[in-house]
Structures are given as C-alpha cells and as structure tokens.
Amino acid sequence: MTSKIISSLLFFITTSLVAQVNFTASIGNVDKEIKFHIDKFSVELKPETTFLWSFGDGETSTEKEPIHQYKTTGTYKVCLQIDDQKNVCKEDVFTVTDTGLKVKYVNDIIWPSGSIYDVDSPFSFRIKANEVTYDFHRALDIVGNIGDDIKAVADGVVHKSFGHTLVIKHKMDTPMYFHGKVTDIYYSMSLHLNERYVDKGDKIKQGDVVAALGNTNSRNYPHNHFEIRIGSYYSKRYLDNKDSDYKYDKNSKDENGEFIDPQINPLLFLDNAKNENNSLEYWAIKKGNDLYVRVRADHLEDHFNEIVLKHNSGTSKENTFKLNFNSRDGMPYLKKKKSGDNSNRGNNYDFDYRNPEDNFDIYPIKFKYRKGKDFEIVFKFDDIDFNTEKGDYIEVKDFYGNKGRKGYKGLVINEVNFASGKGQDYNFDGKVDENDDFIEIVNKSKKIIDISEYKIYNEKSFNNGDFKRPMFMVPDNTILYPGQVYLIFKAITKAKILKHYPQDLFLKTQSAIAISSDLDINEKNTESIVLTNKFNGVLDIVSNKDIKKSSNYSLERSPNLTGDFKNKKEKATPGKYIIE
Structure with a gap:
C-alpha cells in the first residue's frame, strides 16, 4: 500500500514538472533556420531524460535543444515531449519568415493607455x-x-x-x-x-x-x-x-x-x-564618397534594431561597421558633461548630440503626434568606398535578427536645370531668367505614389537637420501615377506652360506643375539637392559637384531615369523622356 502511494506521488510530481516545461526559439545562422531552447527553470532535466520534438512540418528530433531548418515560411505548431509524458505544444507562437523567425511571447496583453x-x-x-x-x-x-x-x-x-x-x-x-x-x-x-x-x-x-x-x-x-x-x-x-x-x-x-x-x-x-508582417526595408544611395542608407518599417512594427555595413573590401581600409540599438554595439561612449553634473545620465554607451566620434551621422524622423506614421531613419556614412562586386554589403535587422529587404527605388529626380538666365524660356513667361530653373521628379515604378508633403532640401539644410524650411514641399493630396512627371519651377504661369508640355505625362490636376519661390538652384553652389519623403527619409540626391559647366547648365540622369547624373549636352527638356 505504501509503495503504491509513493509511486502515485512520484508520478504526480514528475507530471507536474513536465506540465510546467517551457521552451522558446531563436534565429539560426542561415535563412529559415531556427534554434530551440528549453527554459531550464521550468523543469528539472536529468542526464537520462529523453526528448522528442515535433516541428510542425513533419520533421522531428530527439536532441535536447535542436536546430531545425524549415523549407517554407509560415506559423508552425511545435511540440516537445519529455520522457514518456504528455506533449507540451505551442500554436500560433513561432512564425518562420524568409530570413528567420518571429515569436509571440505573450498570448494576452493590452495597451496601458491609448493605442x-x-x-x-x-x-x-x-x-x-x-x-x-x-x-x-x-x-x-x-x-x-x-x-x-x-x-x-x-x-x-x-x-x-x-x-x-x-x-x-x-x-x-x-x-x-x-x-x-x-x-x-x-x-x-x-x-x-x-x-x-x-x-x-x-x-x-x-x-x-x-x-x-x-x-x-x-x-x-x-x-x-x-x-x-x-x-x-x-x-x-x-x-x-x-x-x-x-x-x-x-x-x-x-x-x-x-x-x-x-x-x-x-x-x-x-x-x-x-508579428507575421516583416515590413523592414532599406535603400542605399551612393553619392561621391558618401553613402546614405534609409531604413523604414510599418508603424505597427517598429522593430529595427541593427545595421551592419561592410565597406572598402579588398583595401587597407576594409571595415565592418555594426550598430545595435539593444546591445549598444557601435554606440559612442559618453561621459558626464562636467564633474559636477548631477544628472542620472552617467557614463554610458549612447547618443547625445549629432556627429559622434565616427564617420556617420543619423537623421531620424521628428515625431510629433505622428498618428500612425511609419518609422524611418537615415544613416549617412562619410568618405567610404562601397562596391557590392568587391564584397561590400548592407544588412538591416529587427530585434529577432530577421533581415530587412532591399527596397525598390520608384521615385527619382531625373533632371535639374540651373540656367539662371543663360538657358531658354522653359516656363514660357516671355523671359529667360532664374525663374526657368526647375527640378523634374518622375515616378518610374509601377505603383501609384502619394507624394504629399515630400520635400526638396539643399545639402546644407539637410545635413544640419534644418527640416523646418525645405526649398519646396509638395502640397497635400498629390498623387503621382506610374510614368508621370512632377515639375517644380521657381516661378511659372501654369496656363501657358500646360499648353507647351504634354499633359499626359503630368498629373491630371494642376499640381503637376508647382511653384517654389524658395527654389534656389545655382551653378555656383557645390552642394547637393536632396529629395525626401514626408518623414525626411532620403529618396534621391543630385549633386553638381565636379560637373563641368556648359552653355546649357543642366544635369540629367544617363541612362534616363536610372543612371548617374551627368552634364546634359543638349538643351533642357522638362517633362520629356522615355517612359520605361
């Protein structure tokens, strides 16, 4: 009788321990590879303990903490059986993505306030x-x-x-x-x-x-x-x-x-x-010796955590830059400003002012009652050589280690004219002057783009973070269809100009051609013109640095819409180009 009671008690204790067993997963070293981990505090594991894992894709393992590579993305039911006890299963917890994993840590949680x-x-x-x-x-x-x-x-x-x-x-x-x-x-x-x-x-x-x-x-x-x-x-x-x-x-x-x-x-x-939506994307724009990297994620998924940049491969300057916001890898070490500083900031790896002691700057969004705005951040790396053919690369990752996708560049500056009275009467106001200066923006994608509040900055304003006064900001409710052009003149007479340029290339609204009295394009300036979205994320840059002057004073992409900016040999032709 006593032995039966003891056996029953041991069975109850063992079952209780197994019922409490918990496990999790982390990202592996290659795409769709997952590492599974047992919470050692949830169950007592002995050398003779046996394990049976079921990964939800028909595959199993008897290892204690296995590594498993899935063939397809999706959310999988993962089960663990210890010894001969009942399975402990997790459904709707582990989602395998193209580049890794997302985990649902809590089943039921609410916002502490708001949304x-x-x-x-x-x-x-x-x-x-x-x-x-x-x-x-x-x-x-x-x-x-x-x-x-x-x-x-x-x-x-x-x-x-x-x-x-x-x-x-x-x-x-x-x-x-x-x-x-x-x-x-x-x-x-x-x-x-x-x-x-x-x-x-x-x-x-x-x-x-x-x-x-x-x-x-x-x-x-x-x-x-x-x-x-x-x-x-x-x-x-x-x-x-x-x-x-x-x-x-x-x-x-x-x-x-x-x-x-x-x-x-x-x-x-x-x-x-x-969590199933891996929205992280990045864009890289190389201008001269500078590299701009723009990163975005959905406002419901602000999970950007790490950027890795390998550059100058094959040279004495070869380097791999890493910045991780959670581990603080790559962050500058800040000391208290003064010996008498009584703030709780202390000495720490963190950011304070722009221009830390490194060759990069960061341009974040300024958030003010953002109401669902997407997350964006721009990194500018100074004086580096970046060539993917030589082994250079960029990686952006979320908290889990999932890699962001390389974004498609759909909106470009195609031509910039800074004739300043030496070109032609491009705005058809009867005069040849600085009012004929223009910037031509083209939607070369196959998607409709809402360009409301997109901005044009000069390089000085952008690099100084002076986002209050762009050279130009696109009005609200401006939609650019695939293959359409948006022209920005310093000054124009819309009624006249619409008679001379093919309207099918423009928006059907009058806002296809805009006026900006702040537009200052001058061949004497050696600074870039920066196109950003509404969050000041860099979309495109054109520079007149090292461009030899010609009688036309115009820069255009070559090949059209896709190549680098070069001095245009013939006269400027705003709104006229070959649609892809």
Whole structure:
C-alpha cells in the first residue's frame, strides 16, 4: 500500500514538472533556420531524460535543444515531449519568415493607455523636443490627457511604486532567448505619472487601473513613457555607474558576465498580432564618397534594431561597421558633461548630440503626434568606398535578427536645370531668367505614389537637420501615377506652360506643375539637392559637384531615369523622356 502511494506521488510530481516545461526559439545562422531552447527553470532535466520534438512540418528530433531548418515560411505548431509524458505544444507562437523567425511571447496583453495611433516618440534614435540634442529613446511615449487611466497590461505583481514611476513584474507565456539566456520574466514600466494607485507587492490583474497619466518631470505634453524590460528591472546605464559590490539582479548580466540592456521595443509585446508582417526595408544611395542608407518599417512594427555595413573590401581600409540599438554595439561612449553634473545620465554607451566620434551621422524622423506614421531613419556614412562586386554589403535587422529587404527605388529626380538666365524660356513667361530653373521628379515604378508633403532640401539644410524650411514641399493630396512627371519651377504661369508640355505625362490636376519661390538652384553652389519623403527619409540626391559647366547648365540622369547624373549636352527638356 505504501509503495503504491509513493509511486502515485512520484508520478504526480514528475507530471507536474513536465506540465510546467517551457521552451522558446531563436534565429539560426542561415535563412529559415531556427534554434530551440528549453527554459531550464521550468523543469528539472536529468542526464537520462529523453526528448522528442515535433516541428510542425513533419520533421522531428530527439536532441535536447535542436536546430531545425524549415523549407517554407509560415506559423508552425511545435511540440516537445519529455520522457514518456504528455506533449507540451505551442500554436500560433513561432512564425518562420524568409530570413528567420518571429515569436509571440505573450498570448494576452493590452495597451496601458491609448493605442498605436497615440504613439509620439518611438523606441528609436530621435530628435528631442528642443530640436538640438538627440538620444536613443528606450520606450514608447503614448500621448494622452492628464488624469487618463493607465491600466495593467497583464496580470502581475507591483515591483516598484515610487515618485512618478510604477513598475509591474509579469511572466511570459513563451520565454525569450535574450542575450544568451532564456528568461520568462518581463517588467512593464510607466513614467511621468500624475498619481499612483497601487503599492509594492500588490497583486494586479490585467486591466486594473493602476495609475493616472501625467506630465511630471517632463517638459513636453502629457504622455505615458512606457517601457518593457526583460529579465531585470535594472538598466545597463544604471548598473554601469554603480560600485562593483552593488547587489544587482542575476538576470542583469549575459552569458559572458556583461551587464545587458533590458529595454526592448514594447511593440514586440503590444502588437504581437502583427508579428507575421516583416515590413523592414532599406535603400542605399551612393553619392561621391558618401553613402546614405534609409531604413523604414510599418508603424505597427517598429522593430529595427541593427545595421551592419561592410565597406572598402579588398583595401587597407576594409571595415565592418555594426550598430545595435539593444546591445549598444557601435554606440559612442559618453561621459558626464562636467564633474559636477548631477544628472542620472552617467557614463554610458549612447547618443547625445549629432556627429559622434565616427564617420556617420543619423537623421531620424521628428515625431510629433505622428498618428500612425511609419518609422524611418537615415544613416549617412562619410568618405567610404562601397562596391557590392568587391564584397561590400548592407544588412538591416529587427530585434529577432530577421533581415530587412532591399527596397525598390520608384521615385527619382531625373533632371535639374540651373540656367539662371543663360538657358531658354522653359516656363514660357516671355523671359529667360532664374525663374526657368526647375527640378523634374518622375515616378518610374509601377505603383501609384502619394507624394504629399515630400520635400526638396539643399545639402546644407539637410545635413544640419534644418527640416523646418525645405526649398519646396509638395502640397497635400498629390498623387503621382506610374510614368508621370512632377515639375517644380521657381516661378511659372501654369496656363501657358500646360499648353507647351504634354499633359499626359503630368498629373491630371494642376499640381503637376508647382511653384517654389524658395527654389534656389545655382551653378555656383557645390552642394547637393536632396529629395525626401514626408518623414525626411532620403529618396534621391543630385549633386553638381565636379560637373563641368556648359552653355546649357543642366544635369540629367544617363541612362534616363536610372543612371548617374551627368552634364546634359543638349538643351533642357522638362517633362520629356522615355517612359520605361
């Protein structure tokens, strides 16, 4: 009788342990290759323990932590059986993409306040409110009104409740492989609170009103500065400036014993339903010795985390540049500005002002009540040789390690005329003067492009971040169809010019031809003209540097619409070209 009781008790204990087993996955070394990891804290594993994995594609493995390469993309049901116990399965959790993996860590989570459309500052490098300094913002700023409810995103326990800050500790449904470790703990954190309604140790249910939104310790508008931290509450910045004997959370270090940065993009949790959409794209534009790289992602998926650039391959200057926002690889080391600086910034790897001690600049979007705007950021690398035929390459990755796609260049500057009174009467106003200067933009793609609020900058304004005053901004509700032209003159008489240029090349609206009194194209200037989208993401650049003057003073792409800019031998022909 006693032996039966003991056997039953052992079976109950073993079954309970197996029922709690948890596992996760991370991206492998090649496309569609996935590494699976067991959460060692969820079950006691012995040397004689057996494993049976089912990957959802008909393949299996008996390894403890296998590596599996899928043949096709999709969301797979993955199961793990330990010894002869019941399978532990995960459905709708692991999505295999073209270049890797996306993981749904929490099954049920809500926004603490507002929604994606109320996010002002994203989790990214940004221009701060003073429009002078920069930083890497490790949170989402969710706009609201003073006193708005802030709710618990999931069940948990209040970890910290002090001043204008509230931190709640939660548990993931699927753990995360983070900096070489598996953890199922995460913290949600809200700052600038007007009031706190809970105290340390209180048990919280999802949806409980835990605080009131405010504007405390902030010079901006009322908002909820919302963070998600993984494994540990303590930030790398905080721990890097503590004494060596400071008692820190064991999860504050990676597998190599280095302090980690626990903050991740909250959208990885808050908008998990969108994880199947890998929207990350990049464009590269080479001009002279400078390389511009533009990166974008959907506003529902601000997951850009890393850029890698190999350049000058095969030369003594060969180098691989890497910038990772989560690990802070590649970020400059900033010291306190003064010995008497009492701010909590401390010494840290981060950004502050533009032009860190490296040969690159960053031009982020300025977010202000962005209302669903996509994420974009532009990198400018100075004085490098970039040639893919020699082995140079660009990689952009999201938090999971998925690679972004190379975007298609659909909108181009095709011709620039800076005759300044030495060319022809291109605007048909009866005079040959600087008002005949023009920029010709062409949609060479097969898609309709909304070019509303697209801008033209000179190089000086763009490089200085002076985004308030472009040379020209396209009016609202301007759509450019495939093969159509958008002409920008310094001054024109629309009624006359439409009689002389083929209207089928232009928009059907009068805005196909625009006027810009700020348009200043001068052959004496040796600066570039930059075309950007509404978020100041670089689309195209034309430079008159090193272009020999001719009687026509005009630059045009050669081959048409696709090649480099060259001095045009014949007279300028705005709006006339061979459509692809």
